[in-house]
Amino acid sequence: MTKNKKNILILLFIILGMYLVLDFRDHNFKRAVDACLAGSQKLSESKITDLDEAKKFCEDQIRKNK
Secondary structure, eight states: OOHHHHHHHHHHHHHHHHHHHHHHHHHHHHHHHHHHHHHHHHHOSSOOSOHHHHHHHHHHHHHHTO
């Protein structure tokens, strides 16, 4: 294999790896927010009535703890 083909393959694998890392980061963030919402509903005595407000709170807390 020539040097040029190796460089092209390495570049393609790097691009593929970056895509996968960024894609799964978003997936993990969504799972963390869902877990936060479920946990907050389970732990609070009064059930959360405004899910949008709770979701925003969870997103802020997860971003802050990164």
